Amino acid sequence: MAASLAVEKKKLKNPPLQLHYLGDRVLRQPAKRVSKVDDSIRDIARKMLQTMYSADGIGLAAPQVGINKQILVIDIHPDDPEAEPLVMINPVIKDFSEELEVCQEGCLSIPGVYLEVRRPAMVEVSYKDEWGRPQVIMAGGLLARAIQHEIDHLTGVMFVDRVENQALLRHELKEHGFTASAVRPIAA
Template sequence: MTAALAVEKIKLKHPPLQLHYLGDRVLRQDTKRIAKVDNTLRNLIKEMLQTMYSEDGIGLAAPQVGINKRLIVADCDPENATSPPLVLVNPEIQGFSQELCVGQEGCLSIPEVFLDVLRPRAIEVKFKDESGRPRRMKASGLLARVIQHETDHLNGVLFVDRVPNDLVLAEALRKQGFSTRAVETI
């Protein structure tokens, strides 16, 4: 993370960007590739990070704030001021582990709903960083889950679409005032 993009990991009373919630069509659109990494994009990255920290998130995709771009920010250690967040511009998952694992997921676009989702334990992803440099990395555990979850957002997929138990899903959504009609089962 470049110094120009350093963002304090604090909750702002008024985050710069507004979240969109389950049922909003912006969450179901395929996103557009980013042609160039410039200061305008870096400003958006900064605002996405500020919004993510303000909402107690560990990942945020551009569609969640109404922006139709292939951009993700993530930070699996938001309490640690010295660990830099991860910025993925145009991420492409290149490989998945054969080993799968179940983990509980939540989403800033579906507040207070936490459900188990089956995903590959490890991935390999290629992307550009906040300076526009091509990068490739392997991730496992929580970071792999976050990258897969946020990459799904870039393709119009939400984690609730991957929950196999319709009864558990319906109950969790109903409790928080969301409709199961907004779910598109995969």
């Protein structure tokens, strides 16, 4: 079954979906739950993977390509043709570790900006896979960070909202052509 979602991990000159960038309203709207997982949802996931690989990303949420649905794709091993990408539909963080890690993050919707963000080191997430089957995953490390980052997108939150060093944030955004007024800081 999963073979039908198989996507070649390569850059396309013309990715099937267009990325939206910081300042675009679509990135701030909470995404709607997917009521039925069918071929149209799998097609969106396939196109999201193609777009993510084309942009050299490791994760992509549907709002980043203008689709207001709770769908995300992740592949923390984009250079490994054997590594299967993760498709998560209606993901919910069920539990997270008290241990926090600070690591640098970037985002396809804010190209060139990389800043440190504090997040739980481990998460437990329930979701539906691309076939509508309920799944639960315990994740740590880069996968946990990518899942949290992409789930944030589904609620209209962007990683820059979580950056604690506001002076560096303003500098980096300005340096890369973005405005700090598009940031919605989240209280730590």
